[in-house]
Amino acid sequence: MKLSLAEENYLKAVYHLSAEGETEVSTNAIAEEMQTKAASVSDMMRRLSEKELVHYKKYQGVRISNDGARAALQVVRKHRLWEVFLVEKLKFSWDQVHEIAEQLEHIKSPLLIKRLDEFLGHPKYDPHGDPIPDENGEFKEKPQIPLSSTNLNDDGIVVAVKDTSPVFLQHLDRIGIYLGAKIKTIEKTEFDGSMEILIDQKNKLFISKEVAQNVLVTN
Amino acid sequence: MKLSLAEENYLKAVYHLSAEGETEVSTNAIAEEMQTKAASVSDMMRRLSEKELVHYKKYQGVRISNDGARAALQVVRKHRLWEVFLVEKLKFSWDQVHEIAEQLEHIKSPLLIKRLDEFLGHPKYDPHGDPIPDENGEFKEKPQIPLSSTNLNDDGIVVAVKDTSPVFLQHLDRIGIYLGAKIKTIEKTEFDGSMEILIDQKNKLFISKEVAQNVLVTN
DNA sequence: TTTAATTTTTAGTTTAATCTAAATTTAGTT
DNA sequence: AACTAAATTTAGATTAAACTAAAAATTAAA
Incomplete structure (x- = not known):
């Protein structure tokens, strides 16, 4: 179709x-x-x-519908593969790639996507941690919970972000949170939901509730 | 605009x-x-x-118009850069890339093209030997003459093809003519314009007038 | 130089995708 | 249960890009 x-x-x-x-x-x-x-x-x-x-x-x-989901997943696959390409090969930052991928995702050539996937080494996740469906639309989401609902002294790795808007991603860059960062929860404030965390066992950081809710980690 | x-x-x-x-x-x-x-x-x-x-x-x-030429040249630039990408990085053959590049050339992002150009090492020519305009629309065509009008015992290098249709490019692949091949003219037949040539000082080959007219060489 | 053939333009439709404004359906509240 | 508010759909217009058929302009030929 x-x-x-x-x-x-x-x-x-x-x-x-x-x-x-x-x-x-x-x-x-x-x-x-x-x-x-x-x-x-x-x-x-x-x-x-x-x-x-x-x-x-x-x-x-x-x-x-089933047909609809299949078609949508192919577009999502293309979008996320192009995002990987833009970040890994063309050195874009994770907040710059969405708009361009919105255009690239509509290029029609199954062979192109097959080759691109090979070229990138069959990546499983895009630069925001979202899973890339395979040719059959299958994918596995990493188990992920918002940083805001981790417990005190929990260790976790940042695997994705809920909000992928440029402003949020740039904010994360600025404060030093990135995909793959090791995070330990040091303190949680009841009053405003803000937290104190330790990144890579080195840098202490205060983050707001909003940030904590939009950073997803595995434990 | x-x-x-x-x-x-x-x-x-x-x-x-x-x-x-x-x-x-x-x-x-x-x-x-x-x-x-x-x-x-x-x-x-x-x-x-x-x-x-x-x-x-x-x-x-x-x-x-001047404005029109400027705009057209930017599209041509994008088309040819994407063709290089497809051949060099994604291992497409030179007869497969045109259609896909027809789609990719319309992606709108100056930064994307800048990065792609860098990634590819600022190529000057596309896989068919056609020159790639720079950001200002400037380009230099390699001096090129049809193989059919070279003289006996002339040495030349294949720099481009006039006809870029898949059938022709596939034919060249089959008989062993490629961009950069070293060609010496051994014999020219008056009767039908066909020629005998030597490729890379090794392989003798008979080619038709049609082929000879569409293969462009420098000397 | 008039006529015939060809090329190009105009006029009028069509389709996809959008919009505004009006009508309709559903849901929420006394 | 009736009424109001909100959500949704329909109707009618608009725009870009295409088409066909008819009209107009140019070119070629007699």
């Missing part, structure tokens, strides 16, 4: 929204995610549902 | 056609090059001329 750029983007939005919450996704939520209007979403959902990429009942929200 | 995909493609077509012949390009020639209809071309030329990217007088054909 050949999808237009707009169709791919809507499908991706539906996929992402259903991945992180309910299976039924609301028209408004999609409009918000896509920076567009609800009317446009309704229209597109009607069309995607004709192509059986989503299940759609008027006024009831949409649910992604 | 932000150009749509269609605008970039038309501009490129005008640029290529004026590069290899007259400065005035006909509506029909563009339609042919773009696999579209003359009516669509007229429409687009009107729009491109409003943006001052081409000079256009009804019924008189179009001429690319």
Whole structure:
């Protein structure tokens, strides 16, 4: 099935929204995610549902179909592989790659993606710690919990970030938190949810609740 | 100036056609090059001329403007850099890269192209021997003449091909002609324009007039 | 130099994707 | 249960890019 750029983007939005919450996704939520209007979403959902990429009942929200999820995962795969390429090979920082990958993810050539994957050494995670689906759409998420819900004296490794916006990523760079950093929780403040942590057994750091909630670690 | 995909493609077509012949390009020639209809071309030329990217007088054909040439050259630069990437890094053969580069050339990110250029070591020529314009649109074509018009016992190096179609490139691969090959002309047949040549001082080969006209060498 | 053939343009449709405004459905609250 | 507020869909317009068919301009030929 050949999808237009707009169709791919809507499908991706539906996929992402259903991945992180309910299976039924609301028209408004999609409009918000896509920076567009609800009317446009309704229209597109009607069309995607004709192509059986989503299940759609008027006024009831949409649910992604198997075919739809498969297509969305291929776009996600391409997006994340390109992000790895940009960071590993072209020396971009992790806060710069999303926009460019948004464009590159729509390039249509299965062979290109196969070769790119080989060239990069079959990476399993992108620069933000998100898993890269394989050719069949399979992937394994690393077990990850927000730094904010670790216990005192817990040791953990930063495996991903929840918020991938440039401002947040740049903030992490500035304070010295990066993917793979070893983190020990030294103190948690009840009052405002802020924490004191130790990075790589060297640097003590105070971080806000907001930061702690958006940094994901394994233990 | 932000150009749509269609605008970039038309501009490129005008640029290529004026590069290899007259400065005035006909509506029909563009339609042919773009696999579209003359009516669509007229429409687009009107729009491109409003943006001052081409000079256009009804019924008189179009001429690319300075701004237009600048824009076209940036697209050409991107196309050829991506071709180098595909061949050098992703191990594509020279007959496979055009279609994919047609898509990649429209990715919009000056920084991406800067980094890609660095990553590739600032290549001057693409896998077909065509010159890659720099950031300012400057480039130097290698002096090149068709193999068919070399003299007997002339030595030359293959620097480019005139025809870049997959069938022709695959044929060259099959008979053992490649970019950089050292070629000596052994014999020229008046009757049909075919030639006998020696490749890399080792392999004797008979080639047709058609092949000889489309292989370009320096001497 | 008039006519015929060719090329090019215009006019009018079509499709995908968007929008605004109006109508409709669902959900929440007395 | 009725009403209001919010969410969603429909209707109607708009824009970019294409097309076909018809009109107009240019070029070539008699």
